[in-house]
Amino acid sequence: MAGPQPFGHAGRGGSLGFADPEHGVAFGYVMNHIVEDPDDVRATSLVEAMRKSLA
Numbered sequence: 001m002a003g004p005q006p007f008g009h010a011g012r013g014g015s016l017g018f019a020d021p022e023h024g025v026a027f028g029y030v031m032n033h034i035v036e037d038p039d040d041v042r043a044t045s046l047v048e049a050m051r052k053s054l055a
Contacts, residue, residue, distance in 0.1 A: 005021050006018055016028070023054055025050065027050060
């Protein structure tokens, strides 16, 4: 999430939800296997792919 408009919240175990009104998108990621690993890149990878698709 970058810029002044996006809002959201990270959740336990790598889940993430946010909206970016400026770009007209919302994103939600939850999983059925919680990982307590600071190097977990599942949500980050998906957000990066979404950002690239908007460019």
